[in-house]
Amino acid sequence: MARAATTSDAFNAIAEPRRRQILSYLALRERPVGDIVEELGFDQPSVSKHLRVLRNVGLVRMRCQGRHKFYRTNAEAIRPLHEWAATFERYWQRQLQSVKRLAEERMSQLNAAEVLPSPKIPKEKV
Amino acid sequence: MARAATTSDAFNAIAEPRRRQILSYLALRERPVGDIVEELGFDQPSVSKHLRVLRNVGLVRMRCQGRHKFYRTNAEAIRPLHEWAATFERYWQRQLQSVKRLAEERMSQLNAAEVLPSPKIPKEKV
DNA sequence: ACAATACATACCTATATGGGAATATGTCAA
DNA sequence: TTGACATATTCCCATATAGGTATGTATTGT
Structure with missing residues (x-):
């Protein structure tokens, strides 16, 4: 086999520097995707994909509000x-x-x- | 680009479950490679390669003694x-x-x- | 209904592994 | 020296991304 799947656990998820940035940014308070894109300067699809990974391992939570989706870090998953x-x-x-x-x-x-x-x-x- | 290099930093190095096992095993005291192979049940080349990665990021230290090489976890790198x-x-x-x-x-x-x-x-x- | 906005997904590519097998290197023992 | 022993390295392959681009989907405003 090849490399282990990043989506498998939190250890793999935080191995990516951009995801750590996102986690730190979203720890303060929830933010819509657009804020992350603007603040961290990544492409929007890239942010969406990283958020997807983080959500799969429970490192972030998501809340829908209209066409906005608010993400926030689930700090407990870092424990x-x-x-x-x-x-x-x-x-x-x-x-x-x-x-x-x-x-x-x-x-x-x-x-x-x-x-x-x-x-x-x-x-x-x- | 593709995935980030595992050898780049400690976060990537510990993303691999087997490397975490090795780190835990070597935290107690230094061990020759053969002990790791026997105790954890991985192939010898696999252990050598994981040790290489861990050494590159400073997570383990190595000491030569005859034909044996003793590895131990450098816990400070985990701080x-x-x-x-x-x-x-x-x-x-x-x-x-x-x-x-x-x-x-x-x-x-x-x-x-x-x-x-x-x-x-x-x-x-x- | 229609356009605009906010995200998510699909698709493609390049690449960095991780495993397995085979081989190379280095050291000790007889 | 010749083996045996302990590790490291090389090669090859399968695969899981991460990035970039384009497109799909859902929701709001008019």
């Missing part, structure tokens, strides 16, 4: 993404601590000879 | 995603409040006649 990323929070905090600890050790080495077992710093290639 | 999602936090909290408030109003209407201006509930289609 799962936020929570997924949050599962890594403890790891980056740990990383930051490592960096800090390492820096402190280096500082102390300016004054004392190395008596501690050398900190295992993985020597990265690239 | 921007977390922060992007977090910018919507106030909105979903607001949404939740709206739901709550609405529920309370409905409850009170069981006892009192409607005296407040009707809450503007956009009547969604679909």
Whole structure:
């Protein structure tokens, strides 16, 4: 098979930069399609198609009013993404601590000879 | 143009479910490629290619040791995603409040006649 | 009814994959 | 050196877009 379908889930939907722009724009308040076109400068069919994708995964809601269709971001649909990323929070905090600890050790080495077992710093290639 | 390049940024990289699996697996501790292959059950070339993408966007780090290459998740690269999602936090909290408030109003209407201006509930289609 | 407005869809094209198979590269072991 | 082992890369193919253009559809105003 080829690439996974963008319409399948929120992760794929937000992979597109323009869709993220649209989401941010529509988070403040609902807007008709024309406003998005004008404000973000995309072609109208392009906006419609992106909105379609966003709607399919529940990231935006739509309300009809006459010939206008008002879209707004459904922020709750972003929560799962936020929570997924949050599962890594403890790891980056740990990383930051490592960096800090390492820096402190280096500082102390300016004054004392190395008596501690050398900190295992993985020597990265690239 | 066609679809945006997956290798371009972290948002695209995590759009692929298998890459998210790999990230989670490598968050705990570094692992050689073979472990990923065995644990997640993907083909070896597939794992190598996903790791390549993840490395290009900085989501994983690699360390060579003999013929083994140890990969680990660089959790800090996930922070921007977390922060992007977090910018919507106030909105979903607001949404939740709206739901709550609405529920309370409905409850009170069981006892009192409607005296407040009707809450503007956009009547969604679909 | 008719024209204008606001969107959505259909169609076509170029392209970026993701999977699978085969192969190349690099390292260690005997 | 010759293999065995661990990964990476290359090739080929099928497919899901994203963009652009043109067209379809629904609604309003006159």
